[in-house]
Amino acid sequence: SAVISQKPSRDICQRGTSLTIQCQVDSQVTMMFWYRQQPGQSLTLIATANQGSEATYESGFVIDKFPISRPNLTFSTLTVSNMSPEDSSIYLCSVAGEGNQPQHFGDGTRLSIL
Amino acid sequence: EDQVTQSPEALRLQEGESSSLNCSYTVSGLRGLFWYRQDPGKGPEFLFTLYSAGEEKEKERLKATLTKKESFLHITAPKPEDSATYLCAVRGSTSYGKLTFGQGTILTVHP
Numbered sequence: 746s747a748v749i750s751q752k753p754s755r756d757i758c759q760r761g762t763s764l765t766i767q768c769q770v771d772s773q774v775t776m777m778f779w780y781r782q783q784p785g786q787s788l789t790l791i792a793t794a795n796q797g798s799e800a801t802y803e804s805g806f807v808i809d810k811f812p813i814s815r816p817n818l819t820f821s822t823l824t825v826s827n828m829s830p831e832d833s834s835i836y837l838c839s840v841a842g843e844g845n846q847p848q849h850f851g852d853g854t855r856l857s858i859l
Numbered sequence: 860e861d862q863v864t865q866s867p868e869a870l871r872l873q874e875g876e877s878s879s880l881n882c883s884y885t886v887s888g889l890r891g892l893f894w895y896r897q898d899p900g901k902g903p904e905f906l907f908t909l910y911s912a913g914e915e916k917e918k919e920r921l922k923a924t925l926t927k928k929e930s931f932l933h934i935t936a937p938k939p940e941d942s943a944t945y946l947c948a949v950r951g952s953t954s955y956g957k958l959t960f961g962q963g964t965i966l967t968v969h970p
Contacts, residue, residue, distance in 0.1 A: 746905070749902075776956050778956075778957070786962070787946065787960045787961060787962045787963050788903070788946070788948075788958075788960045789960075790957055790958070790959075793955070793956070793957065801955075837902050837903075839902075841956055845890050845891050845908075845910075845950070847891075847893050847905045847908050848893075848905075848958055849905055850895075850902030850903045850904075851902050852900070852901050852902045853901075853902050855900075
């Protein structure tokens, strides 16, 4: 399966600032996704990152807060904007191939907001 | 809306004590049910995909089964290294590749 690298692996940020998380895959993939996993919780999908077009956001998540880029088939970024302590969470990137393939995950970015 | 419920929330076993984890689901046209293992500080690691009722998959001490309403992850003679959170997810026919996850079961195996 694909090797997925996320940067940074963790960060501590001040409220009101923004952080951009990178997701790099070692091979071209059809689909890329961004999830949030709050402490002790399961995974909640933020958006599907579409190559060459705007991301598709899930209910409760908006582009102004979580802008996403996907310039090619191996790379995507998620920005967490104007952060507050409620944004403290693990942010995970996942990828999937054509058809009904399983998703594979990176190890996540652990974000703490002071 | 697709929904997944896992039980129990937490399970503590002695080494060698076999048990099962449950994943109940409702989905519009199941395209796949996925089991993942997640270790602390890591992303979920893919274990199995099940596509239709009656299907079974095995890997070492783990066996996953599927009915029309639920899936079981059977753990036979577990070892301490099997300790992890086990996540179940479904993909429906209208999901466009998206997965809906359950809350997970935290498994602890004591030596």
